[in-house]
Amino acid sequence: MPLKPYACSNCGHWQKYFAPPPDCPVCTDTRNDLPHDGWHFRPAEEVRRMLKGSWRRLERDMVAFSTSPPFGLNGTGWLLLHEDGNVAFEAAPFYTDDMLAEIERLGGIRILASSHVHGYGALWQLQDVFQPEVLAIQKEDLRMTKAFRVTWPYDDALQLRPGLTLHHVGGHYEGQAVLYDEKRRTLFCGDAFKVDQDERGENLAVSTHKAFHKSIPLTPKEVEKYRGVIAPLDFDTVCTPFEYAPGVTTEIALAVLDDAVSGPPGVRHIPMGELRERASA
Ligand SMILES: [Zn+2]
Ligand SMILES: [Zn+2]
Numbered sequence: 001m002p003l004k005p006y007a008c009s010n011c012g013h014w015q016k017y018f019a020p021p022p023d024c025p026v027c028t029d030t031r032n033d034l035p036h037d038g039w040h041f042r043p044a045e046e047v048r049r050m051l052k053g054s055w056r057r058l059e060r061d062m063v064a065f066s067t068s069p070p071f072g073l074n075g076t077g078w079l080l081l082h083e084d085g086n087v088a089f090e091a092a093p094f095y096t097d098d099m100l101a102e103i104e105r106l107g108g109i110r111i112l113a114s115s116h117v118h119g120y121g122a123l124w125q126l127q128d129v130f131q132p133e134v135l136a137i138q139k140e141d142l143r144m145t146k147a148f149r150v151t152w153p154y155d156d157a158l159q160l161r162p163g164l165t166l167h168h169v170g171g172h173y174e175g176q177a178v179l180y181d182e183k184r185r186t187l188f189c190g191d192a193f194k195v196d197q198d199e200r201g202e203n204l205a206v207s208t209h210k211a212f213h214k215s216i217p218l219t220p221k222e223v224e225k226y227r228g229v230i231a232p233l234d235f236d237t238v239c240t241p242f243e244y245a246p247g248v249t250t251e252i253a254l255a256v257l258d259d260a261v262s263g264p265p266g267v268r269h270i271p272m273g274e275l276r277e278r279a280s281a
Contacts, residue, residue, distance in 0.1 A: 001018045001019050002018065003016050003017065003018050004016065004017070004018075004043060004044070005043070005044050005124060005147060006020055006021055006041040006042065006043055007041065007042050007044075007047050007071075007072065007093070007094070007122075008021075008024035008026065008027060008035075008039070008040075008041060008072065009035070009040040009041070009042055009071075009072070010024065010027050010032075010033075010034070010035035010039075010040070010072065011024060011026045011027050011032055011072045011073055012071055012072015012073050012074065012075075012093045012121065013025070013026040013027070013072065013117065013120070014120070014121075014122060014123075014124055014147045015041075015146060015147055016124070016146065016147050017041075020039070020041040021039075021041055023039060024039065024041075025144065026117055026118070026144070030211060030214070030216075031172070031173070031210070031211040031212070031213070031214070031216075032211075032213060033213050044094070047071065047093075047094045048094065048096065050069075050071065051067040051068065051069070051071055051093065051094050051096060052067065052068055052096070053065070053066075053067050053092070053094075053095065053096035053098050053099035054066055054067070054068065054099075055099065055102055058244060059246075060183075060184040060186070061080065061081040061082075061184075062078060062079065062080055062081070062184065062186075063078075063079040063081065063102075063106065064076050064077070064078060064079075064244060065077040065078075065079065065091075065092045065095070065099055065102075065103075066092050067092050067093050067094055067096070067099075071093040071094065072093050073093075073118055073121075073241070073242075074093060074242070075090055075091065075092065075093065075118065075119055075121045075241035075242055076090065076092060076239075076241060076242060076244070077089075077090055077091040077092040077095075077121060077126075078090055078188065078239055079103065079106065079109070080164075080181065080184070081106060081107070082110075082161070084110075085107070085110025085111065085133075086103075086106065086107050086108065086109050086110055086111075087109070087110065087111045087112075087113070087160060087161070087164065088103075088109045088111070088112045088113075088126055088132070089112075089113055089114065089115075089119075089179050089188050089239075090114050090115065090119035090120075090121065090188070090241045091114065091119070091120060091121030091122050091123040091125075091126055092121050092122060093121050093122060094121075094122045094125070095122055095125045095126065095129070100125075100129055103126075103130065104130075108130045108132075109126055109130040109132045110132055110133055110134070111132055111133065111134045111136070111160050111161070112126055112127060112130075112132040112134065112135045112136070113134075113135070113136040113137065113160065113166060113177075113179060114137065115176055115177055115178060115179070115188065115189070115190025115191070115241065116138075116141055116144075116172065116173040116175060116176040116177070116190050116191065117141060117144040117173065118173075118190075118191055118241055119190060119191075119241035120144070120145075120147075121241075123135075123147070123148050124147040124148040127148045127149065133151075134151055134152050134160065135148060135149065135150055135151045135152065136150070136151070136152040136153075136154060136158055136160065136166060137150045137152075137153060137175070137177075138153070138154060138155075138166070138168045138175040138176070138177045139153040139154065139155060139175065140168075140170070140173075140174040140175030141173060141174070141175025141176070141177075142175070144175075154166065154168075155168065156168050160179075163181065163182035163183050164179065164180070164181050164182070164183075165179070165180050165182075166178070166179050166180075167179075167180060167229045168229075169190075169192055169225060169226050169229050169230075170222065170225055171192060171210065171218050171222040171223075171225060171226055172190065172191045172192060172209065172210055172211075172218070173190075173191070176190050176191065176192065177190065178190055178192060178229065178230070180233045180235070182234075184237070185234065185235045185236045185237060186235055186236075186237045186238070186239060187230070187233060187235040187237070187238045187239070187250075187253070188238075188239045189238045189239070189240055189253075190240065190241065191209075191212065191240060191241065192208060192226055192230075193206055193207070193208055193238060193240060193248070193253060193256060194206070194207045194208070194209065194212060194240065194242075194243075194269075195238065195240060195243045195245040195248060196269055197243055197245070201243075201244065203245050203247050203248060203272050204271065204272060205269040205270055205271050205272060206248060206252065206253075206256050206269070206270055206272070206275060207256065207267055207268060207269045207270065208223070208226070208256050208257060208260050208267075209267045210222070215266075215267045216267070217260065217265040217266055217267050218260060220261050223257050223260045223261050224261075226257055227254065227257045230250065230253055230254065230257070231250070231254060233250060234250055235249065235250055235253075236248075236249050236250075238253065247272075249279065251279035251280070252272075252275045252276065252279050254279070255270075255275045255278040255279045256270060256275065258278075259278075
C-alpha cells in the first residue's frame with residue numbers, strides 16, 4: 001500500500017503511513033484523551049469531503065484560517081502578511097482548495113512554524129503546496145513531526161525575521177515554543193495559556209496547565225521558565241492554536257503565572273476582571 005496521510009478522527013493529528021496507522025501518538029499521550037470507541041483514521045480525500053474552509057481578516061495584517069464542522073482539536077492557522085514573504089504559524093485541521101487558493105492570492109508562505117504538536121494541524125499540506133524556505137520546530141518536538149520535514153530545528157530561540165522570534169518554553173510539551181511578534185505586539189503562545197471566551201469571542205478567563213483535558217498543573221520550575229521567557233516581551237494580544245485574544249497583555253499573562261505558583265497545585269481559570277485588578281496592582 002502506498003504511503004499517504006491519515007488523520008486521527010479523535011484529535012486530528014496527521015501521520016503518513018502505508019495503511020491506517022496502528023495508533024495515534026497524540027491520543028495515547030497522557031495530555032490527551034483516548035477515543036471512546038476505538039481508532040478511526042481518515043485519508044485526506046475523506047477529510048476533504050467533510051470540511052468547509054473559511055478565513056477571517058484580522059487587524060495588523062493577519063488572517064485566521066479555520067474549517068467547519070469541528071474536526072479533531074480544531075485549531076486555527078495564522079497567516080502573517082509581509083511584503084517580502086508571509087509567515088504561517090500553526091495550521092488548520094485541513095486546507096481545502098479554496099483556502100489554498102486564498103493563501104496563494106495573498107502571496108504564499110515563505111516561513112512556516114508551529115508551537116507544538118497540538119498546533120500542527122495539516123502543516124504537511126502547507127509545506128507540500130507552498131514549499132516554504134523554512135519549517136522551524138524546536139528540537140524536543142521533532143519526534144512528532146513525521147508527517148512533514150523540519151528544515152530548521154533550534155535550541156532556545158530562533159529569529160525568523162527582525163522582530164519575529166521563536167522562544168522555547170517547554171512546560172505543556174517538552175518542545176513547546178512561543179512566537180513573539182514585536183510589531184504586532186502579539187504573543188502566539190501555543191498552549192502555554194488557555195483563554196476561555198464566550199460565543200462573541202470576549203475573554204472570560206485565562207489558565208495555564210500541563211494537560212488541559214486532565215487539568216494537570218505545571219510544576220513551579222515549568223512556570224518559572226514560562227515567566228523568564230514572557231516577562232521581557234511587550235504584548236497586548238495572545239493567539240493560542242484555538243483562540244484570538246486581544247486584551248491578554250504581558251501583565252495579565254504574568255498574573256496567571258504568579259497565581260499558578262501562589263497556592264497548592266491546581267489549574268485555575270482566573271476571571272479576566274480579577275486578572276486586570278492584579279495586573280494593575
Ligand atoms: Zn489522535
Ligand atoms: Zn497543546
